[in-house]
Amino acid sequence: MSSESNVLKDQYTLSKELLGLTLSELQHDGGYLTAKEIAQQPRLWQKTWQLVYEQREKLGSFLHSAFTQESLTVMLTGAGTSAYIGDVLQGPFQKNTNRITSAIATTDLILHPEQYFNKKATLLISFARSGDSPESVAAVNIANEFCDSVCHLIITCNPEGQLARSSRQGTSRTLVFLLPPEADDQSLAMTSSFTSMLLAGLLISRVADIVSLRPQVEQLSVYAERILENYSDQLRSVARLDFERAIFLGSGPLQAVAHESDLKVQELTDGNVICKSDSFLGFRHGPKAVINSSTLLVYLFSNNAHVYQYERDLVRAISLGEKGLYRIGVIETARTSIEADMLIELSPNGDTVDEELLSVVSVLPAQLLGFYKSLELGLSPDKPSRKETITRVVRGVTIYPFPE
Numbered sequence: 001m002s003s004e005s006n007v008l009k010d011q012y013t014l015s016k017e018l019l020g021l022t023l024s025e026l027q028h029d030g031g032y033l034t035a036k037e038i039a040q041q042p043r044l045w046q047k048t049w050q051l052v053y054e055q056r057e058k059l060g061s062f063l064h065s066a067f068t069q070e071s072l073t074v075m076l077t078g079a080g081t082s083a084y085i086g087d088v089l090q091g092p093f094q095k096n097t098n099r100i101t102s103a104i105a106t107t108d109l110i111l112h113p114e115q116y117f118n119k120k121a122t123l124l125i126s127f128a129r130s131g132d133s134p135e136s137v138a139a140v141n142i143a144n145e146f147c148d149s150v151c152h153l154i155i156t157c158n159p160e161g162q163l164a165r166s167s168r169q170g171t172s173r174t175l176v177f178l179l180p181p182e183a184d185d186q187s188l189a190m191t192s193s194f195t196s197m198l199l200a201g202l203l204i205s206r207v208a209d210i211v212s213l214r215p216q217v218e219q220l221s222v223y224a225e226r227i228l229e230n231y232s233d234q235l236r237s238v239a240r241l242d243f244e245r246a247i248f249l250g251s252g253p254l255q256a257v258a259h260e261s262d263l264k265v266q267e268l269t270d271g272n273v274i275c276k277s278d279s280f281l282g283f284r285h286g287p288k289a290v291i292n293s294s295t296l297l298v299y300l301f302s303n304n305a306h307v308y309q310y311e312r313d314l315v316r317a318i319s320l321g322e323k324g325l326y327r328i329g330v331i332e333t334a335r336t337s338i339e340a341d342m343l344i345e346l347s348p349n350g351d352t353v354d355e356e357l358l359s360v361v362s363v364l365p366a367q368l369l370g371f372y373k374s375l376e377l378g379l380s381p382d383k384p385s386r387k388e389t390i391t392r393v394v395r396g397v398t399i400y401p402f403p404e
Contacts, residue, residue, distance in 0.1 A: 019371065020232055030380025031371065033187040034268075038367050039228060040182060041192045042221035045360065047180045048196045049217040052203040052210055055177065059207045062175045066123045066151040067099060073118040074101040077109055078127035079135045081190040081263060082197070085127045087256035089201045092356040096205040099123075106135035113146050113402065121149040127201070128154070129185060129193040131161020134397040140166070142402055153177065155200055157184035157193050177204070187382040189267045191367050194260060199360050216353045223332075223346040223353075223361045231344050232368060238342065239372035243296040243325050248277040248366065249314070250300035251307050253359040255279045258300055261366030268370030270384045272377055280311045288318070295324035298369075299340065300362045301331040304355050315339055330365050332358060 018026060018035040026032040052059065066072060074093060076086030086103035094101035104116045106126075124143045128136045131154070140163065143150045152174040154163050164176050183196040199217070203210060246265050250258035255278070262275035273296075278287050280299075291297070299315060302308055315329075319339040329340035333347045344365055374381040 019228070019368070020236065029375055030382045031375060032382065033185070034189060034191065034371055034374075034381040037182075037185045037187055037192045038364070038371060041195055041364070042224040042228075044180060044183055044192050044196050045199055045217055045221055045224075048183075048199050049203060049210075049214055051177075051180065052200060052207065053214075056207050056210050058175070059177070059204055062151075062153065063097070063123075063204075063207070065172075067097070069121040069149060071118070072099065072121040072123055072149075072151075074099050074123045074125065075109075075116065075118075076101065076103040076125050076127070076201075077106050077136075077139055079106045079133045081194050081260055082127040082129065082133075082136075083107070084256050084260040084263070085194065085198045085201060086125075087259065088198055088253045088356075088359050089205070092202060092253060093205045106133070106139040110135055110138045110142055110399070110402075113142050117143065117146050119147055122147045123151045123153065125153045125155065125201070126163060127197050128156045128158075128161065128163050129190055129197075130158045131156045131163030131165075132158070134399050137162045137166070138399045145402065153204075155179070155197050155204075157197070188384060189264055189367075189370065189381070191264070195360050195363065199357075202356055202360070216357050219347075219351055219353050220357060220361050222351075224364055226346060227344060227361070227364050227368070231365070234342055235365060235368045236372045238296070238326060238328065239369055239376050241296070241326055242294065244273060244294040245290065245292065246273050246275045246296040246298065246369075247283075247290065247324075248275070248298045248300065249280050249283055249311075250277070250362070251280050251302050251311060252304070253356050254300045254302055254362055257359045257362050258298075260363055261298065261300070264363070264366045265370040265373065268374040268379075268381055268384050269377055270374075270379055270386060273373060280314045283314065284317070291318070291322045291324050293322075293325060296369075297324045297327045298366065299327070299329045299331075299338075301329060301338075302355055303332040303352060303358055307355075312336065312338075328365065330362055 018039050083105035090103040154176045157179045179196050183193050185193045248258035248261040258277035262277040266275040327340040328342045329338045330344045333350050334345050371381050374384050
């Protein structure tokens with residue numbers, strides 16, 4: 001049998017078993033791409049680590065050159081899901097590089113650049129699946145006009161996107177980091193592109209330690225495989241429940257993962273499930289009122305023992321009042337009893353990863369929930385928006401010249 005035939009056979013076998021659905025079911029329901037992109041993440045993270053490792057010297061040299069400017073600050077940007085990557089990374093990137101770092105969505109940045117840019121010197125790190133969103137291209141152009149000194153690190157999945165192509169006419173102050181080809185999700189909802197770009201950003205912020213980080217990346221893949229193998233059926237059963245609202249809670253980096261989680265379920269259900277996200281502590285201050293008998297609650301627990309104390313207290317407080325329809329907890333290792341209807345435990349044996357890296361895998365349950373709920377509602381996960389209210393690449397945005 002030829003190598004090409006072997007590849008086709010492997011792809012066919014994998015497709016038959018994707019997320020508990022057969023190839024024919026996935027093709028009939030319009031969910032093959034989304035299922036494949038969710039399921040490929042454990043392998044894709046390994047490839048992402050390998051790419052950062054292979055380019056460690058180039059990445060390290062680029063960052064060192066940028067950081068020689070004493071007044072330089074770092075800005076993380078993107079639109080939609082890509083903006084949430086910056087939100088997750090803001091704290092860890094600042095901690096790891098010791099550089100003042102902000103996360104501003106391109107959708108805000110192009111409107112009020114004077115409120116966000118450090119005019120003297122900025123390192124703009126752009127995250128983009130396609131690199132074709134009008135706001136992403138505009139943010140780069142405005143930075144070039146507005147800042148006296150600007151360096152660009154573009155982290156993208158599409159070598160033919162406008163961001164990647166425009167950088168080819170750039171200078172030594174621009175560096176493009178391309179994810180593996182399969183990270184360029186072809187379905188509407190960003191899944192593997194989100195986690196792989198997030199992981200790349202985390203690894204690049206610690207590029208000098210890239211070798212020592214490999215075991216943690218491998219551990220993340222183990223966690224993801226555990227979710228896919230041990231919890232997919234349970235999450236599919238949860239998706240059959242009649243919930244109209246879903247709330248995701250997280251702390252620190254996981255708060256931004258909660259934002260991405262709520263967007264994922266809302267996108268994949270075409271807005272039939274209204275979602276909200278918050279921090280555990282922030283949720284007490286008013287938003288807690290949205291819980292009703294048709295609410296799904298998802299707790300994304302930190303593995304930081306200090307932070308977990310606050311999270312556990314909120315869960316107990318919720319249990320004393322309106323509990324919602326169903327509660328899911330996602331935790332690395334359950335060291336105490338947790339008041340939830342379903343507990344997704346990533347590491348029963350006590351293995352651990354850094355809190356910031358835990359953010360990469362913590363979005364996976366929401367991806368699965370969104371996928372299964374989309375099917376339950378009779379939608380096509382690859383293109384769930386029946387009226388094309390949302391599209392894979394945003395359309396219809398006119399970019400206006402920024403006034404001098």
